[in-house]
Amino acid sequence: MQTLIDVYRQLDVMHAWRGWHWWPDADPFEVTVGCILVQNTAWTNVEHALQRLRAANAFSAAVMDTLSDNELEELVRPSGQYRQKTRKLRAFLDLARKRGGFESLLATPANELRPLLLGTFGIGPETADAIICYAARQPAFVIDAYTMRIFGRLGIGPVKSSDYHEWQRFFLEGLGDAHDGDPRDLFARYHALVVLHAKHFCRKRAPRCGDCSLAAWCPFAEPG
Ligand code: SF4
Structure with missing residues (x-):
């Protein structure tokens, strides 16, 4: 064996x-957004959405938080299920805000971060572990x-x-x-x-x- x-x-x-797009040194916020957008779609579709977000300079939690739902939906549309994914991104941004910001949230130890992510709309075990592993750079096996x-x-x-x-x-x-x-x-x-x-x-x-x-x-x- x-x-x-x-x-x-x-x-x-x-x-x-x-x-490979998430390893070894991708931007943590971009990784997190990618982890959410890649649900139920191919990575090539996510790439198109990420390009739009890049062009709109929306790759920070603070900037993304200022976008209206319509604006965010339009930007992530190529990743499919764009209304649902906008809700998921919004739920993640709410969590980050409540935990003192994106960097502070990711600095939370993995054993606390995981249940916080799992308690957030649209984040299941695979997405949570991908965020912990590739954005927070803490131990998690996806x-x-x-x-x-x-x-x-x-x-x-x-x-x-x-x-x-x-x-x-x-x-x-x-x-x-x-x-x-x-x-x-x-x-x-x-x-x-x-x-x-x-x-x-x-x-x-x-x-x-x-x-x-x-x-x-x-x-x-x-x-x-
Ligand atoms: S490609 Fe997959 S199925 Fe084929 S030998 Fe490799 S591991 Fe096995």
Whole structure:
């Protein structure tokens, strides 16, 4: 049985050279907005919305807070479900204001920040952990459908489950000894590599098993 670190090393060999939008040094507010806008849509649509927000100089909580709902809806429209996403951004901005501002909110320790985010309209476990990991740069392991697809195919983890917390526990326990007490970079990098692998190799349809260096361990890989 291969370990999570064995898989990580292979993913790193295959994808370390590729760029990824949230790692290692993206602007924390832009990351947070991206985490909310990417729900139920492709990243390319989010990019269009982010470009509009950039052009409107709206990339700070203080500026975004001054926009009317109509203005914000128009800016985020390319990301789809734009009225709903405007409500979600508004709820997040309210939380930030109540906690002394965006920077102060992100500086809240992860074990307090997570329930605050989860208690905010439109933020579920995946979005909360992505904000903690990539915007607050605190330890959180993000689970998503890509994680479950790749590791389900590899037969590693709770493969019959689609429970977010069960998968997250598996990764936290499995990676417990694989860092020097500060898992932030490992967790951020691991999830980034998982997303890149799902997009470029382990696609939903027609995975590129012939090009994948995990194929020797993967029961799903096509023979030959
Ligand atoms: S061998 Fe194929 S199914 Fe297995 S991880 Fe690689 S791309 Fe995915």
